[in-house]
Amino acid sequence: MTTEAKPQYSPGLAGVIAGETAICWVDPNAGLMYRGYDIHEMGDKATFEEVAYLLLNGELPNGKQLNDFKQQIAAERALPKEVEQMMQLLPKDTHPMDVLRTGVSMLAPFDKDLNDHSHDANVRKAIRLIAKVMTLITDGFRISQGQKPLPEKPELSQAANFFYKLDGKVPEDWKTRMMDTIFNLYADHEFNASTFAARVTASTLADIYAAVTSACGTLKGPLHGGANEESMKMLEDIGTPDRAEAWLKKQLAAKAKIMGFGHRVYKEGDSRVPVMREIARDLGKRTGKENWVAICEKLEEVMDREKGLCANVDLYAAPVFWMMGFKPELNTPLFAASRVAGWCSHVVEQHDHNRLIRPRSLYVGPQLRKYPGPPK
Numbered sequence: 001m002t003t004e005a006k007p008q009y010s011p012g013l014a015g016v017i018a019g020e021t022a023i024c025w026v027d028p029n030a031g032l033m034y035r036g037y038d039i040h041e042m043g044d045k046a047t048f049e050e051v052a053y054l055l056l057n058g059e060l061p062n063g064k065q066l067n068d069f070k071q072q073i074a075a076e077r078a079l080p081k082e083v084e085q086m087m088q089l090l091p092k093d094t095h096p097m098d099v100l101r102t103g104v105s106m107l108a109p110f111d112k113d114l115n116d117h118s119h120d121a122n123v124r125k126a127i128r129l130i131a132k133v134m135t136l137i138t139d140g141f142r143i144s145q146g147q148k149p150l151p152e153k154p155e156l157s158q159a160a161n162f163f164y165k166l167d168g169k170v171p172e173d174w175k176t177r178m179m180d181t182i183f184n185l186y187a188d189h190e191f192n193a194s195t196f197a198a199r200v201t202a203s204t205l206a207d208i209y210a211a212v213t214s215a216c217g218t219l220k221g222p223l224h225g226g227a228n229e230e231s232m233k234m235l236e237d238i239g240t241p242d243r244a245e246a247w248l249k250k251q252l253a254a255k256a257k258i259m260g261f262g263h264r265v266y267k268e269g270d271s272r273v274p275v276m277r278e279i280a281r282d283l284g285k286r287t288g289k290e291n292w293v294a295i296c297e298k299l300e301e302v303m304d305r306e307k308g309l310c311a312n313v314d315l316y317a318a319p320v321f322w323m324m325g326f327k328p329e330l331n332t333p334l335f336a337a338s339r340v341a342g343w344c345s346h347v348v349e350q351h352d353h354n355r356l357i358r359p360r361s362l363y364v365g366p367q368l369r370k371y372p373g374p375p376k
């Protein structure tokens with residue numbers, strides 16, 4: 001028995017417009033715009049802080065605004081000692097994304113603005129989250145390796161700080177510039193799964209920490225942010241370019257999902273791939289590891305021929321992070337260290353114009369039947 005006409009249904013919400021945003025536009029024909037600016041025009045020139053400010057506030061900062069914003073982030077990096085103690089208590093093999101998700105959740109009660117969802121309070125909390133997410137990743141990783149967190153260096157940018165807080169070395173300028181570009185590419189992507197999860201959570205008028213906790217949990221999955229860790233395992237398994245074609249054909253014959261390929265929105269290719277590929281090429285020359293790009297390019301060629309599928313940004317992010325010296329389990333946290341700016345901007349926007357996000361489902365279970373009474 002049904003009381004309503006069969007509604008329209010799109011599996012996986014494919015093609016569904018689930019809300020409005022003035023933050024970001026993913027052009028299916030391979031473009032990416034933040035607040036009206038083409039990220040590919042500014043990605044290798046702007047610092048991550050400039051992009052984060054733009055996402056959060058809607059306009060580019062002037063010199064003073066950018067300096068103030070940088071200082072505000074740097075001043076918010078330290079974690080409450082209780083959160084650091086919590087990280088000491090976690091099993092040493094806890095995945096860094098689980099440390100991050102647990103840490104974001106635990107930060108909530110330490111924020112005096114927690115339950116104030118006004119625009120200004122949300123922006124203050126966003127700045128704290130952008131700062132502290134990075135510390136949770138870097139300090140959490142050191143703790144898992146049996147090392148002590150390093151003292152803060154407030155003069156460092158977010159990009160330089162990520163390197164420094166892991167190994168105590170202030171990176172060369174070229175490395176910081178490269179990381180800024182990568183962070184800029186990852187900073188937002190409209191209603192991707194983790195941002196959507198954040199917005200659903202925020203739409204109940206839950207706080208920004210609850211929303212970012214949801215986002216961290218969602219990012220971890222290999223069909224989303226977790227793909228950049230899985231891609232590295234794949235590339236290591238392939239090993240050399242001459243093995244790539246046979247490896248891929250075997251996987252496709254077994255109907256396996258190939259990490260770093262395909263995208264829900266981009267069908268003509270992910271606009272971030274050419275930039276990430278160039279970074280990988282540059283690092284390949286610098287480190288003498290030119291095989292990684294050669295493997296990726298072979299996979300791209302075969303995947304296009306066999307399935308008509310394009311690479312996504314995570315295919316090249318994997319060897320980029322590897323050549324920068326990061327362990328693969330830090331790949332998805334690196335993504336989070338940047339995307340937190342997007343998540344927070346979307347939570348601010350959601351709270352500023354809130355309506356509960358609550359879709360319907362299409363019932364496919366048994367028809368109405370009579371309850372036979374309790375079991376005898």
Ligand code: ACO
Pocket residue numbers: 012222223224225227256257258259260261262263264265307309312313314
């Ligand atoms: N490997 C093998 N086959 C694939 C892949 C892939 N990576 N991606 C899509 N396909 C296949 C699908 O199985 C489907 O085949 P079918 O028609 O025979 O069933 C066909 O291509 C079309 O798939 P779509 O509907 O376009 O895929 P969807 O939009 O549902 O999924 C997703 C997109 C999840 C990204 C998918 O491409 C995938 O699993 N990719 C691998 C994981 C990955 O790299 N994720 C990172 C995404 S980007 C990011 O989060 C930064």
